[in-house]
Amino acid sequence: MLIEPFAGETVGSVYRRLATRNAVPMGELWTTIRHARPRLPLRTTPELVPRLVEELADLPPGFFYGRRSDRLFVRCIHTNWRHSNCPTCAPLPSAVTKCRRCTAGEPVEVRTRIGAVCARHRRWHYAGADRDLARSADFVRAERCLTGTLWERGIGPDTGELELATTLIRAGDLRQEDESHRPALECHYPEAVRLVALTTETWAERFLTNTNVGPIQVAALVEAAVNAVTGGTSHDVDAVRASFRAEGREAVIGLDRPVRFRYGRSSGLDELGRRILKFAPRVRAILLRHTDARKPPARRPRPSSRRAQR
Numbered sequence: 001m002l003i004e005p006f007a008g009e010t011v012g013s014v015y016r017r018l019a020t021r022n023a024v025p026m027g028e029l030w031t032t033i034r035h036a037r038p039r040l041p042l043r044t045t046p047e048l049v050p051r052l053v054e055e056l057a058d059l060p061p062g063f064f065y066g067r068r069s070d071r072l073f074v075r076c077i078h079t080n081w082r083h084s085n086c087p088t089c090a091p092l093p094s095a096v097t098k099c100r101r102c103t104a105g106e107p108v109e110v111r112t113r114i115g116a117v118c119a120r121h122r123r124w125h126y127a128g129a130d131r132d133l134a135r136s137a138d139f140v141r142a143e144r145c146l147t148g149t150l151w152e153r154g155i156g157p158d159t160g161e162l163e164l165a166t167t168l169i170r171a172g173d174l175r176q177e178d179e180s181h182r183p184a185l186e187c188h189y190p191e192a193v194r195l196v197a198l199t200t201e202t203w204a205e206r207f208l209t210n211t212n213v214g215p216i217q218v219a220a221l222v223e224a225a226v227n228a229v230t231g232g233t234s235h236d237v238d239a240v241r242a243s244f245r246a247e248g249r250e251a252v253i254g255l256d257r258p259v260r261f262r263y264g265r266s267s268g269l270d271e272l273g274r275r276i277l278k279f280a281p282r283v284r285a286i287l288l289r290h291t292d293a294r295k296p297p298a299r300r301p302r303p304s305s306r307r308a309q310r
């Protein structure tokens, strides 16, 4: 018996559902495969034989190669170093669990242009979760920003920036010290997405790449940005944009601007800023990661040539 595949479904997800549908334990199915291919490892690893899984599931060849529209944008030589979903260089995003209402209750993993929120069912589906959303309008807006603006900057749910943003937002809130990333992201998703969006805009990129900008200035920027997205208004967000400028050899921070509304201080770093300062180099590296240029991969078989390589 076959399964109905979802767009962008992963090899592992198709394999698992195929085994379940046919009431065959996954290990047993793997043993059968290994009879024909004795060089495969003992451990069940269908990811090693995507072509074979395509055949077993009666999927069109190249199914697991994915769709271009699902690829995360990268900067590469083929588009003159602008961000694009170049069919040669752009990778598929990491696997994400799909909304259970969309899959009629089945656990399904896909690598497509989605984040953590199902807008249709107003559900949180990140990392196997399946919960109703309370502030659903904020979450749906964040999801749209992640799969739109951020995606086109090369930022996906698991490329590191959202995890960093969640850590930074929580650095301002001492009450939630021992939460792990996944539940923390569920609490702070709208703010985390806003923080990533703000701190990866062109002016921020220019500020963070400027060699005259030091760790204290990085911490000042991030502190102001965290304050603006968590407690501020759109006016405060604009003030952050206007306050941190780095042009050529000059790095200018407009400290007279009302970016420190949370503590009402006008100079120096506040408590949050001092905490951010401790991981300023990492902050800088992660916020600039999406600007890295990508070399074309040495070898990536195209769907048309895959059958020949079997």
Ligand SMILES: [Zn+2]
Residues within 6 Å of the ligand: 076, 077, 078, 079, 086, 087, 088, 089, 090, 296
């Ligand atoms: Zn390319």
Ligand SMILES: [Zn+2]
Residues within 6 Å of the ligand: 099, 100, 101, 102, 118, 119, 120, 121, 122, 123
């Ligand atoms: Zn759904």
